[in-house]
Structures are given as C-alpha cells and as structure tokens.
Amino acid sequence: MSAPTDMRHRKLHRLAALIRKETRQMVRDPSSLAMGVVLPLILILLFGFGLSLDVHDVPLAIVMQQPSSDAVGLSEAFRLSSYFQPRFMHALPAAEQLLVSGKVHGILYIPQDFSSRLAVGDAQVQLIVEGSDANSARIIESYVEGAVGTWSAQRAAEGLSGGAAVAGPVNVETRLWFNEADESRYFLVPGLLVLVMTLIGGLLTAMVMAREWERGTLEALFVTPVRSDEILLGKTLPYFMLALAGFVLCVLSAQFLFHVPLRGSLWVLFGASMLYTLVALGIGLLISSAVKNQLVASQLVALTTFMPALMLSGFLFDLRSMPLVVRLVTYVLPARYYVKLLQNVFLAGNVWSVIVPNTAVLALMATGLAFASRAVTRKRLL
Amino acid sequence: MFESLFRIVALTRKELLAVLKDRRARLSLLIPPMVQALIFGYAATYDLNRVPYALLDEDQSAASRELVAGLDGSGTFQRVADLRSAAQIAPAIDSGRALLVMDIRQDFQRQLLAGQQPDVQLIADGRNSNTAGTAMGYVSGIIGNFNAQWRADHGQPAPPMQLIERAWFNPNLETRWYMIPGMIGTLTLIQCMMLTVMSVAREREEGTFDQLLVTPFRPHEIMVGKALPSMIVGTIQATGVLVIAQLWFRIPFAGHYWVLYAGLLLFLLAAVGMGLLLSSIAGTMQQAMLYSMLFIMPFSLLSGFTTPINSMPGGLQQFTLINPLRFAIDITRRVYLQGAGLNLLLPDLWPLALMAAITLTAATWVYRYRPQ
Amino acid sequence: MSSASTEAGAHAQRAPALLARELTRRFTPKDRPVVTALDAVSLAAYHGELTALVGPDGAGKTTLLRLAAGLIAPDGGSLAVLGVDVARDPQQVQDRISYMPQRFGLYEDLSVLENLELYADLHGVSAEQRAQRYPALFEMTALGPFRTRLAGQLSGGMKQKLGLACTLVRQPELLLLDEPTVGVDPLSRRELWEIVQHLVDDQGLTVLMSTAYLDEAERCSRSIVLYQGTVLTQGPPAEVxxxxxxxxxxxxxxxxxxxxxxxxxxxxxxxxxxxxxxxxxxxxxxxxxxxxxxxxxxxxxxxxxxxxxxxxxxxxxxxxxVSRERTQPLTIARPLSADSGQLAVRVQRLVKRFGAFVAVDHINFEVRRGEIFGVLGPNGAGKTTTFRMLCGLLAPSGGELYVAGANVRTAPAAARQRLGYVAQKFSLYGPLTVLENLEFFASAYGLRGEAKRARIAWALQQFELGDRAAAVSAQLPGGYKQRLAMAAALLHEPEILFLDEPTSGTDPLARRVFWRRITGLAEQGVTIIITTHFMQEAEYCDHVAIMDGGRVLAQGSPAEIRRRGQSAATPDPRMEDAFIAIVEEARAAAGRDAQAVA
The missing domain is CATH 3.30.70 (Alpha-Beta Plaits)
Known part of the structure; x- marks a missing residue:
C-alpha cells in the first residue's frame, strides 16, 4: 500500500471507530434518543393540531333592539354560519360587558330603526370587535362583511329592498394559489418542521460536545492519533442520522395526519433538509465547542435558535413588512432560507428560482460552520 | 418562624449572588429579553406594510388606471411588475417576486360605464395563506373606496345598508399592540423556568446539595429560597420588556401597574413551582434541560401568543389550562390594553394560584420523600 | 513503525525521552495576577526508565505533563518529546505517546471492552496485535470478568485500571501518567503499581508519572521534585x-x-x-x-x-x-467536655439496600466523644453510604442510628445542627467568594449579628483564609478549597465532624497541617469521623474500622489492627500491610463461601 492510501485508510478507520462509539452512547442514553425522536414527534403532534390561525366559532353578541323580520333575517344568516356562535341579546350595555370580560369577541348591533331605514335605503348596522388581537379581529370583520354581503345578495335576488350593491360596482374575485381552501395548517406545518429541526439539531450537538468537555473525556482522546476534524465528523454523523429519523417522522405526520400536500419532489425535500440539519448541528457544535459548558450551551441554543426561528424566519410573520434593520438580522438566520424551501416544496412544487438560491445559501452556511467549528475545536485544553 | 425567615433570606441572597455575580451571567439574564422584545416587537406583526404586487391591466383604460392608482398610492403596495399576458402570472407568483397579482379584464371600463358589475381578479401567493389573506383584505378595502368614489361621481345611490366597523381597545387594529404585551410573559418564561430547573440540578450534580441538606434547612425553606431568586429575576426581566413596550414602542398602558405586577407575580410563582417540580424529578442537568424544553416549547407556542387559543381543537384548549403562560398573556394583554381590574381577571388569577399551590406542595413533598 | 522505534529506543539507552530547556508556562486567570506554573524549568526523563514527578499542590506537575502531551502550548523555552518539538508538531507526539490524565475520561456509558476497542481503533491496532494484547491487559488489570460491564459501574480503582489499559492498547514510546493512584484504595494502588512496574522492567516501557504518594516515588529509578514551578532536585530517589x-x-x-x-x-x-x-x-x-x-x-x-x-x-x-508556617492547632470557643465515657455516635445493625444490592450490611460501631474514628476500606466498601446515612442524607433500610444522642430518623433537624460534614468532593458554592460562602453557611446554621461576625473572623484566622477572603472559591488552589470546606463545616461549632476522604489529592505538607488541626479539635472534645486512603493516617486515629463489601471486617485501635496483619513475612506490619491482609483474607473467605454455595 502506498503511503497516502494508507493514511486515508487509517483516517477512515479512526472515523469509523468514533462513529461507532458515538452511536453506542446515543443508543444507551435515553435522553438523546428522546431529544432526537420523541421530542420532535410530540412537538409536531401538539403544534400540528394546536396551531391554527383559522377563526371559527367566534362568540358574537347580536344585539337586536327590535326583532323586525328584516333584523331576524339578518341574524339568521349568522346563526347558520359555522364561523360564528351568536348570542342574541336586547341591550347594548349588557353585550359590551360581555365584550370587556372576553366572553364574546364582537358585537353586531342592529338598531331599532333598522327595518324602517332599510326600506328607504339608508340602514346602518354596527360591528364592534374586540381589537386586542388585531389579526383575529380583522378576520372576524371580513367574516361579518361576508355574511352581511351574502344576506343582502340574497335579498337582491328575491327583489327585496336593501338588497344589491353593498359592495359594488367593482367586485373582487379572489384566488389563493397553492392553498385554495385557505387552511392555515398548510403553511404552519412546514414552518413547524423548521422549528423542530432547528431546535433538536442545535440541542443534540450542543449538549454532547459540551458534555465531553465537562466530563474530561476529550483530554485522553486528544492524545491519540485522532485529528480534530475526525472528532467533529464523528460527532456530527450519528446525530445527523438521528435528526433525520426525527425529520422523517415529522414528514410522515405532515402527510398522513395533517394532509399537507407535497407538491415538489421528495428528493428536493430531503436534499434541502439534510443540508439544513447539517447547519443546525453545526450551530450546536460551534456553540458547545466555544463555551464548553452544558448549562451555558443549552441556554445559548435555546436563545439563539428557538425564538428567532419562531419569530424571524418568515414562518408566521411576513419578512417583507419588517423594518430594514430587523430584516437584515433575518438574513443571518438559516431558518429563513429553510422556511422558504419547505413552503415551496410542500405547497408550490419544484420552483427552481426559489430552491436554487436558498439551497445555495444553506450550503454556504454549512460550509462556513464546518470551518468555524474546525477552527474552534483545536486539540488544546486552553 | 423568625429563624426560618432568616434562613430563607440567607438562601435567597446566596442564590442571587451565585446567579448574578458574574457580569456575563448578569447580562445574559437581562439583555436577551430586552433585545428580543426590541427585535421581535418589530417582527411580530401580522400587519403588512410592504406588499409587492404585479399588475395585469388588460383594459388600459382611465377607470383601470384610477383603480390601480388607489393601490399604488396606499404606500403599502409596491408594483414590482407590469405583466402583459396571463401566462406571466404564474412565474411572478412562483418566484415569490409578487405576493399578489391583480388582473383587470379587457372590458372593465365599458362594463362600469354600462352600469354592470365587472370583476377584478386577485391572485395571491398562498404559501403563507395568512399573509395572503391580510393582503387581499387590504385590496378589498381599497376597491371599496374606489366603489364609493365611483358611485358618488356617477350619481349612483349609496348602498341601502352600511356596515360600520369599530374596534375597541386597539382602534387601528395594530397587531403590535397585541403582540408586545404578550411578550412580557413569554420572554420571561423561558429563562425563568430554566434558571429554576437548572439551579437545583446543578447543585445536585456539583454535590453542593448535600452540603445544603446537612444544614438545618427544612425542605419548604429550600423551596422558598430557590423560588424567590427566580421570581426576582423574572420580575426584572418582565419590567425590562414593559419598559421597551412603553418607551420604545409607545403602546399606551390602560391599566394599573399594581394589577399587572400582582398577576405577573402569581404567574412567576406558578412557573417557578413547575420548574421546582421538574427539578425535583430530574437527576442530571441534561435531563433537567430536556424536561424544561419539553414544557417550555408547548407552553410558549400554545399560549395564545402567536395563534389564538380559540382556533385550537377542543382537547388542546383543555391542555392550555395547565399552561401558566396562557393566563399570564391574557392578564398582561387585558391589563395593558383594556385596563382590566382584578375582578375581571379573576378567571385568570385563580388557576395560576392553584397551579402554584399544587406544584410547590408537590415539589416540597418530592424533595422530602424522594429516594436518593 | 512502532517496532522500529522501540529498537531505536533500545539502542540509545540513556537518550532522553523528554527534554525540557528553560520551559515556561504562565496562566492568566480572570481579574487575577498572572500565575507562573512553570518557571524556566530544565529537566529530563530517560528511555526505559520510570520517572516520578513529585511536589506539593501548585508545583506545576500537571502543567508539565499537559505540555508534554501537546495539550497546551509553552510560553517560553523548548520541550522535546521523543526528539520532536511538541510545540511545533503536537500531532506527531500524540501519535507516538500515551497519556492518562488525572481524571481519565472513560466513556461511562460504554462497556469495558468498548472503551478499550475505541482506543485500539484510534491507535490503528491490528486484529492480530489485539488478539495478543487484550489477554495480557485483561490478565494484568483483572478486568477480564467485567468486559461487558459499563465503565460507569466500575469502582474507582477499576476505572483507573481501565484507564491505564486504554493507554496501553499498543506499546507507546512514552507513557505519561498524571496521579494515577489518587483516590484509589491501597489494594488497587498496589495492583496498578505492579502493572506499571512490570511493563517497565520486562518491556522497557518509558514512563513519566506524577504522584502524591512519596513511597511510589521511592520505587522509581528517577525522581523530579517540583516546587512552585521550579525544579528543586532531580536524580535517583536515593539522593533525596x-x-x-x-x-x-x-x-x-x-x-x-x-x-x-x-x-x-x-x-x-x-x-x-x-x-x-x-x-x-x-x-x-x-x-x-x-x-x-x-x-x-x-x-x-x-x-x-x-x-x-x-x-x-x-x-x-x-x-x-518554605519558611515553615507553624500551624497553630485549632481552638474553639467553648471546648466540649472530653468526657470519654459519653457516646457520640452509635450504629446498630445498620443496613442500606439499593434494590437488590446491599451497600451496607448490618454494621455496628460506637464512637466516643472526642475520639478520632477512622473508616478505612477499598473503593466501593460502603464508607460513603454509611457517612451519608449518619448525616441524614440517606434513609437507612434498617437498623438504629444515634448521632449526638438523637435518633437521626426521627429528629434529623436537631441532629443536623450538631454535626458538620465535609464531602469527598469540594462542595461549597464555586461562584461565591470565600467570605460569601462563610456568610451563607453561618446564616444557614442560624448565626447572626455579632456572633456571626466573630465566627467568620475566627474561621478566616484559624484556617489562614484571610488573604483570600475575596477570592472566588472555584478558582482557589486545592489546599485552600479544603480549608474553606473545613471552615464552613466548623462555623457552628459542631460536636461531631464528618470528613470524607479529606486528604485525597493533597500533598504531604498540607496533610501534616490538616492533621495538626484535626488532632487539636479532638483534644477539645470534638468527635471526628474520617475516611482516608492514606494508611499511615490511620495512625492518628483512636479507633479504626476496616470495611469491605458493606461490612465491618475489623475494628479497634491502630495497634490492634496492625497486630492482625502480623505474619512470618511481616513480623512488624505497617498499617497498609495489615489492611491488605485483612481485606484479602475476608475476600478469600467470601470466595470460598460462594464456591461452597455453588
């Protein structure tokens, strides 16, 4: 055997030994298995079912001062809608009391002269919404507008007064591409995947590397022919596999429990996810190699991965509407690119103009992290 | 009794010293919540102020231009492309260049003048359907204005029925007003609970817990001595976020401070109680970390902070009843925005008190009887 | 490759395996003055020899070994290991030597064999070599029967032996050992030594080891005495x-x-x-x-x-x-009546089970007031478990336990006020300063106001901690930590003091001072219960109990114990001989019983 081949052979041999060791430890330590497989599963289930921005069964007080046939007809439209849970009342102050105490989220006030003014084409209906939760409030407003619109269109069709042109003359015909049914779960579940992969990737490696520093196992390991890149790779690969297992479970539940469509190719999904897992593991490795302390490493991972991935990745909140400084911060976050990728692969399909640049950034980040971890993990104690 | 109090003060002092002594540790407890409040305060909004859209104006008439002018003049919508054919719609949306495409058909003006009701088609990128829905809502509003103007200019009657909308507590429906008060609890929960869980696990792992147990400390004194420092840190963190909300984001505070702090203290007590219970079960720091993550993540996501509790399925709504953050967020929002008093907050306060009582008692019990 | 270099080593018998010239290494702790761990040190260790590195705490022993292993970089001077400049090419050195740090980082969740395999793989040991080497290693370390046991479940002595085995999976050109026998009981210590000695004598292994046991240094072919970063002397031990x-x-x-x-x-x-x-x-x-x-x-x-x-x-x-610090014996404010008739601790039929495992098996002993009572025993004998029960940290599974006249099970708080406890490991609060720790423990024991101030002043003065009162405890040198732990345990003037291996890892000087303080305390009526691995220290005790396998094997005055070690081979046995004889005899008897049952 020539010398370089021999060197490479030995290197592989050492790497295999480290991977074997790490895998054994992983399998024997229930907490890392729990973190890699159970935690993601619990999270995706809890959040997949629990997170939704869809508003339904809105408790709504309908205050009708005089139950004229017109007023009753209008209120019927709400009773039949699945969006509302109406409570019929007669006095405004009582309804306002309910609104303040949070028992209803809106009041539809139909005044005494509703019927008579409707006849002359000058009727007013008042909607008071509880505005604290502005997003829900806006959705409630649009639902109420829709219900009132439907009702008046019906009257118009029946040729009654008060029908027709509430909204005219220009009508808006809307189409929501990629998510025709307007299910918030469709975009929340891919986002959750990002959240879960970010957290477990970071936590897994952050804890195991810091643990080796704390327990002093590295001191003896350093004084062997092993190279620091081998130590890092030996750490990364087993946890990479573990994180991928967690990922597969999440994808399966997205498909079969939450019925989120997968319109792009499976290859892109896996390719991008493997890249992102590497980035997440790399962040954990970098943090723990730098601080060498489980307590600090775990706090840092929790602070630098979970909340930013929730708030700044574009998973929930639109990035374009953030101020420039905050937007610049988001460019540093790998989660931002992965959210883009997943929302595309799941909902839109293989849109190469999105996939290529975002994947490229992730690849760049993975490489950068690898070099940084390599630079931080020198075979030195101080 | 007096002796007991004396020992508790000593333990609290020691804990605070141990946590806050190091300048780095001090900063790591105080800075992150405030920085997060600042950044997330800007980020956490469902409101849109930059919506890129593409226009497909097949009519190219005065009326269509007037409609589009309403959009362009709003400040929110930025036209990023003028499309020439329907075939260009898909690329514009797919690439994410435009969030919306407005398609005005060929005989738009003719229909309008003829008293007919032309359709304008809005195609939105549903990859984030919430953002898309909000953007479409904005467009509908602008078209509504156009309609009113058109009717007035062309002598058409106003609609026979008007819906007058008003929003209480947040007249402009700014989500920031809703999000930032919610952060007071959310941002304190993570570090406050982890601090508690880790402080006990660390004493166990470093062997100092034994040294503590051979002193005359009684289990409940240790509990209180461990709970107080975390609560003090939590209160300081919450105050930091509150200061940012008021002085930086200038969100008007409608209630009384003492009501807010009363609610916050009860929340911190419940959260710290849970932390103590977890720490009495966890053997190592790694386990403590895992357990606290297992609780903190669902607590912070299923709290009504980002998505409404009413949108959850029934079973999970029940689950949120053991989530102290859910009540804390409700309290902070209602005191902050609605000026709610204690009587209105009772439904939030008693579950927190109950949680604190149960967890603290259970934790003390486990400490006393836990097999070593 | 390895065979070639062993040959080379054999040729140059007196060539230095390690050669330091003007070697300097400084440390800069946070907000504290620079510490010079090694100050222009020149020394050598030779091929085929066992060289000992001795010296008190802070002499620079560990720093030197870490420099030799390429784990830290020198600030000045040169260090050649196997002819290679370590600072320039640490990897080449690491490829050829083996190093056992003070706390050998075994992977506790891997089995004995898996730990060994890992190091064999990393060193690229071939299958044939393993087939040859493993049986020898298992034979030497007596770990053969435990090859599937997880390393975390081994006793302290076995862990050290496994650590040594891991460094010996192939024949290193130089073996560096950092205090391999600290915290190891006399039996395991003797076994470890036999292994090393055998390798040096029969296989020409080159070893550089640091140790706190001076009898070990005596058996080396060369010793280097370090003191505060400088070499006091180097050469054959007989010269010292x-x-x-x-x-x-x-x-x-x-x-x-x-x-x-x-x-x-x-x-x-x-x-x-x-x-x-x-x-x-x-x-x-x-x-x-x-x-x-x-x-x-x-x-x-x-x-x-x-x-x-x-x-x-x-x-x-x-x-x-050293200008000898004349340590004044401790004086306590209210000397207890040394009425030796009174019992301080009474233990009857004490049992502790962990599941099926019996850690403490029906032990009995009594300790009188003002007595120093020593508990000796191999690692895993049940000493610490007994201590934890005596202090009320662990509930016994059976038996009676009276400490300071109170039944620990029924009145733990009252009993706790009257005892002090110093754990095996430093267990005060690391981030707190010396003064803050003392203040906390004073308050914990209900001291306040003038009384508290007086006691803290006493502790600072008696334990010579005054100059470090504002230092962060975690950053104190070992000797200071131990004194601080003692001071904290004595603030409330306990009647009984429990000390769990207080002298492990401390140097001979510090041990003298420590015992001077302890004997002074006992003279004033404080009861001391202590465990130690230094058999000579048993001589300071009034009574000694030897434990193994959860049982008390022998009890009595040091003289009585020593007498039990008498044999033809050792007519005038030392405590260590007696200890080994008693434990081995009991183990042999247990082995016979087990065989009889089988």
Missing part, C-alpha cells in the same frame, strides 16, 4: 532520601502519652522538620546535622535512629525552601 540521612529517628512515647500527642508536641518545635505517628511510635526528622545534635530535640524520649526514607528527604528539601 540521603538528604536527611542521620536526622531520622523513631521515638517511643513515654507511658501514659499517646503517639499522637507526642507527635503534635514535636511537630510544633522549630528544630523538628517532620513528625508523624508510625506504628504506635513517632517518626521524627530533625533539622540538626548528624549525630548528637540531630537527636537534640528528642531529649527525654527513648528514640533510636533509623534509615532515611524518601519522604523524610522530601520534607527536608521542602523545609529549606
């Missing part, structure tokens, strides 16, 4: 011992006086370098020159001159450097 030749005596205490009190009196004299109780008599090293002048301090005692040992020479050597 020779430094105190003619100044060593064995004094017999006059009737009615204990060896301990005579030793204490002698140690306080300025013309005495060292005094330790030894087999009922007192071994003394005097400052004087040879002959009459040397025996001057011993007038009035019947003393005979004895041959100097390494330890004697070592103490002599250090005395020349």
């Amino acid at each position: 011992a020779g430094g105190s030749a003619g100044a060593c005596f064995l004094a017999t205490p006059p009737p009615g006086q204990s060896a301990r009190s005579v030793q204490a009196q002698l140690l306080d004299r300025p013309d005495v370098v060292d005094a330790v109780p030894d087999g009922g008599r007192v071994r003394v090293v005097t400052r004087g020159a040879h002959g009459e002048a040397a025996a001057q301090p011993l007038r009035g005692l019947s003393a005979e001159p004895v041959a100097a040992r390494y330890e004697d020479g070592f103490m002599q050597l250090l005395q020349q450097r």
